[in-house]
Amino acid sequence: MNLRVVCLLGSLFGLLGVNSSYSEDRFITLASTTSTENSGLFDHLLPVFTKESGIEVRVVAVGTGKAIRMAQTGDADVLLVHHRASEEVFVEEGYGVERFDVMYNDFVIVGPDGDPASIATKSNVSEALQAIAENAVIFASRGDDSGTHKKELSLWDSAGIDSSKRDSSWYRETGAGMGATLNVASGINSYTLTDRATWLKFANKGALKILLEGEPPLFNQYGVIKVNPERHPHIKHADGQVLIDWLISERGQSLINDYQIVGEQGFFANAGK
Amino acid sequence: MQINTYIAGFLLIYIAKLVKYMYRITFMNDSASSFQTALQLVTSGNPELVEIVALSLKVSLSAVVFASLLGMPVGALMAMRSFPGRAALITLFNSLMGLPPVVLGLVVYLLLSRAGPLGEYGLLFTPEAMILAQTLLVLPIIIALTRQALSDLHVEYAEHFHSLRLSMRAEAFALLWEGRYALLTTLLAGFGRASAEVGAVMIVGGNINHVTRVMTTSIAMETSRGDFTLALALGIVLVSIVILINAMVSVVQMRERRHQ
Numbered sequence: 240m241n242l243r244v245v246c247l248l249g250s251l252f253g254l255l256g257v258n259s260s261y262s263e264d265r266f267i268t269l270a271s272t273t274s275t276e277n278s279g280l281f282d283h284l285l286p287v288f289t290k291e292s293g294i295e296v297r298v299v300a301v302g303t304g305k306a307i308r309m310a311q312t313g314d315a316d317v318l319l320v321h322h323r324a325s326e327e328v329f330v331e332e333g334y335g336v337e338r339f340d341v342m343y344n345d346f347v348i349v350g351p352d353g354d355p356a357s358i359a360t361k362s363n364v365s366e367a368l369q370a371i372a373e374n375a376v377i378f379a380s381r382g383d384d385s386g387t388h389k390k391e392l393s394l395w396d397s398a399g400i401d402s403s404k405r406d407s408s409w410y411r412e413t414g415a416g417m418g419a420t421l422n423v424a425s426g427i428n429s430y431t432l433t434d435r436a437t438w439l440k441f442a443n444k445g446a447l448k449i450l451l452e453g454e455p456p457l458f459n460q461y462g463v464i465k466v467n468p469e470r471h472p473h474i475k476h477a478d479g480q481v482l483i484d485w486l487i488s489e490r491g492q493s494l495i496n497d498y499q500i501v502g503e504q505g506f507f508a509n510a511g512k
Numbered sequence: 513m514q515i516n517t518y519i520a521g522f523l524l525i526y527i528a529k530l531v532k533y534m535y536r537i538t539f540m541n542d543s544a545s546s547f548q549t550a551l552q553l554v555t556s557g558n559p560e561l562v563e564i565v566a567l568s569l570k571v572s573l574s575a576v577v578f579a580s581l582l583g584m585p586v587g588a589l590m591a592m593r594s595f596p597g598r599a600a601l602i603t604l605f606n607s608l609m610g611l612p613p614v615v616l617g618l619v620v621y622l623l624l625s626r627a628g629p630l631g632e633y634g635l636l637f638t639p640e641a642m643i644l645a646q647t648l649l650v651l652p653i654i655i656a657l658t659r660q661a662l663s664d665l666h667v668e669y670a671e672h673f674h675s676l677r678l679s680m681r682a683e684a685f686a687l688l689w690e691g692r693y694a695l696l697t698t699l700l701a702g703f704g705r706a707s708a709e710v711g712a713v714m715i716v717g718g719n720i721n722h723v724t725r726v727m728t729t730s731i732a733m734e735t736s737r738g739d740f741t742l743a744l745a746l747g748i749v750l751v752s753i754v755i756l757i758n759a760m761v762s763v764v765q766m767r768e769r770r771h772q
Binding site for chain 1: 625626627631632634636637718719720721722723733735736737738739740
């Protein structure tokens with residue numbers, strides 16, 4: 240009888256011993272955004288980098304705001320985000336060493352097929368947002384201090400619609416990542432701002448489609464920064480630098496350009512331009 | 513009486529609708545149903561799935577083992593002895609059974625962050641951090657349920673123990689041994705809570721591919737990518753594993769009862 244208990248426990252402990260990760264000894268932690276992870280770009284790039292350099296990259300995908308705070312407390316070695324103003328402050332305050340452009344894509348405004356606020360006919364982003372606000376059509380906002388959220392807030396500000404005018408009857412903050420917010424928008428048929436790569440990869444579009452795109456304010460630049468080893472001596476700055484050099488090298492840049500999502504280019508490399 | 517019949521009728525109709533809907537999305541999806549996807553994932557021995565399942569089991573089972581090593585002796589002591597503040601402690605552990613995992617995750621994150629008191633060990637975003645968080649999550653359950661299971665048993669054996677003049681430690685071990693089959697249920701409750709939670713492991717683990725990605729965080733991630741078929745397929749795999757482990761323990765318990 241007891242033998243069986245022993246066997247059962249033994250098999251459970253056997254499971255504990257399973258070496259479940261084929262992780263390398265050399266690794267760095269990259270704090271990045273939900274948009275880069277949800278778009279699948281890292282699954283395309285990082286295995287190649289690891290193979291060529293022997294350095295494993297552990298990606299923690301959170302909003303740009305949280306990624307920057309993670310880097311500030313020294314919980315990441317490299318930061319790859321998309322909100323230039325915050326990135327420059329991060330470097331100026333001495334948390335980061337130097338900021339490099341890596342790539343860009345653009346934001347698009349998606350919404351229900353019927354386009355109740357007729358934003359597709361508007362000539363620029365501000366007019367489109369004003370139409371959404373005037374008609375009080377539901378708009379799903381990230382509300383999570385991410386790069387996309389910061390961009391969205393600056394677009395509302397330029398349209399002259401400050402936070403007091405964004406009534407919760409139509410302006411809904413999800414406080415979640417890009418994919419999760421698209422799920423909400425798809426579920427309640429609302430407008431939302433998304434980066435193009437996440438949108439292309441997103442599998443639950445429902446009745447949503449792109450209604451506004453190609454406007455200059457919708458440009459979306461990604462930058463990469465190494466966390467300052469003078470602030471945090473434990474930072475793996477040498478290996479972090481290898482990743483940054485690789486990303487902005489010809490090799491890394493051409494791999495970024497190669498990444499296709501359902502037949503469309505997801506990101507456009509523009510380092511050193 | 514009549515109102516109850518109405519309520520029951522409505523409930524039945526809605527449960528039937530729900531079952532029909534779940535059945536449709538699980539088995540009858542146009543391209544590939546979640547159930548088919550789950551079957552394919554399991555039968556193909558998809559290496560990524562194997563890795564994720566193995567890590568989930570490693571984290572949750574380790575947490576249950578550590579929490580039991582710590583919690584069962586404490587639970588046994590609380591069942592055996594009365595001491596000042598015992599009632600308050602019991603209330604505390606009973607309440608902590610309902611602690612939201614995300615709160616615990618945040619506390620462990622702050623402890624392990626480089627800016628936190630344990631930052632120098634660099635444990636954040638590792639499986640060890642996830643085991644620590646789940647151990648703390650499961651500990652109150654183990655303590656509270658062990659105490660409950662052994663309290664009645666202790667009343668039964670108290671005189672016997674007294675006549676044998678056992679030391680407190682020997683008495684605790686004797687009690688734990690006598691209650692071992694009841695304690696299996698305690699372990700299962702702990703494992704259930706650990707394997708089902710996503711809040712704590714997401715925060716302290718970071719859902720890093722090949723390093724800290726477990727079943728529940730992958731389900732959350734696939735859901736946010738809008739890939740509901742794959743998310744539900746992973747859900748089916750998770751539920752099957754939990755059922756399998758519960759069934760194994762039930763078999764042990766039933767056989768033991770027959771032998772007694």
